[in-house]
Amino acid sequence: MQLYCIDTGVPENGDATLPLVILHGLFGSADNWRSHIKQWQDERRVIAVDLRNHGRSPHADGMQYAAMAADVVALLDELEVKRFDLLGHSMGGKVAMTLARLHPARVAHLIVADVAPVAYDHGHDDIFAAMRRVEAGRPTSRRDAAALMQEEVDDAATRQFLATNLLRGDDGIMYWRVGLDEISAGYEAIIAPPDGDRPFEGATLLIRGGASHYVPDRYRESVDAVLPNAEWQTLDGAGHWLHAEQPEAFRDAVNRFLAAS
Template sequence: MTKALNYRDSGAIETGASPLVVLHGLFGSADNWRSHIRQWQGNRRVIAVDLRNHGQSPHIDGMSYQAMAEDVVAVMDRLDIEKFDLLGHSMGGKVAMTLARRHPERVARLVVADVAPIAYEHGHDDIFRAHRLVEDAMPESRREADEAMAEAVDDRMTRQFLATNLVRDDQGVLVWRVGLDEIEAGYADIAAAPGGESAWEGPALLLRGERSHYVPDSVLEAVRAVLPQVRIETIADAGHWLHAEQPEAFMRAVNAFLNQDQRAPLGVVTPPAR
């Protein structure tokens, strides 16, 4: 039996709003969403989950979207939450789409952040190499870890993001808390399309970054085939980490949707603000 996932729960709140379940992306964790949770929790219960092999969740073989979706359902069952709003970024967005397709009765509204329901051909070889370089370096400071990663990853923001997964072992050496071996072995499943057979007919919002290459116009037909009631909005001057790069615009879009603001009809693409 799979061990239970770790999660952050803001606690029950009597507002009538559906609980919001938040799923991070590859090499992320629930910790990445702390500032957003602080804003949401005044109006609704928020549960941010560490997906398997991430954060403080167990290291488990297998990274299929079906398996990860069932992990999340098990957390909701444990919390006795029958129906919820669901938000997922990147890999977490694919988990969210899989869960909505496999358990449509559990999801009230779906928010997908900067990912499409397709298989991606690009890889993360540089990211995996950066992790291994840190393992080899056995750094005792974050500066040393950053220097090791810089050999494989030029972008400082990416290195800072990866460094959120560094923890000290009993000897004071910085080590990765992610299940790196399991993630690397299951990477083909991570790059694959999400699971599920049918379209999810409920209300959906897909947010994409203006500077991101993850959701180009060429894949919008595939998006609508899986999410026929989707509203697609573009966050101006944002890349793939749109929630971190443009947090205010991201929050406005998510809150408007979750509060059933219907100023933009479902099924349309809203261009970025200029």
């Protein structure tokens, strides 16, 4: 699996700084992180990855976390990146936890954004329904696609986020660039806990949104079992997409953690 990535390369003054590898969440892509990449790239090499079935990466069966982590490791091997700081949001956070557990010597710092190492309930039925409605409706514009999605998804921000995955085909029809069939078939693996049978004992920051339900206090025991050295930080008022809702506060928390540990 040859993944696509945005790779800024090593900046002139960043030779001694480890690369920062970024893994997006479900239905996201490396493109969602461009504003953060722009801020970080002057100080360090940044590698933002499109996970399988997302963005510009290939589509393939299987959404197990061990498989997705292996995809990322293969990419980093190709780029000759041996040791790195690792940031993952939501589904990407579970990929990051899996990678850190399976290859702890390669991860210097781990940042997990608004996800816990637990199994979650089904929570994307409306999104799958909206995306299938767009497929069936064969819209010829983003406006028409948004109208179709609105029949299933009330939240405008969610519709706007999903629309980042729309492309126009040669026939003028809008289509999803994500592997929707593969993601749907692998959804049970996506909501499952991360893979790995041992804790990651390296320096870790768990940053959560204060208005998000993904990492409540009751998950602390589960987090401690997998990430025993995790520092918790809450961005008050932020929801699940905390890096987009409060970008400066999110970036400040990441920078402080990387500088201090």
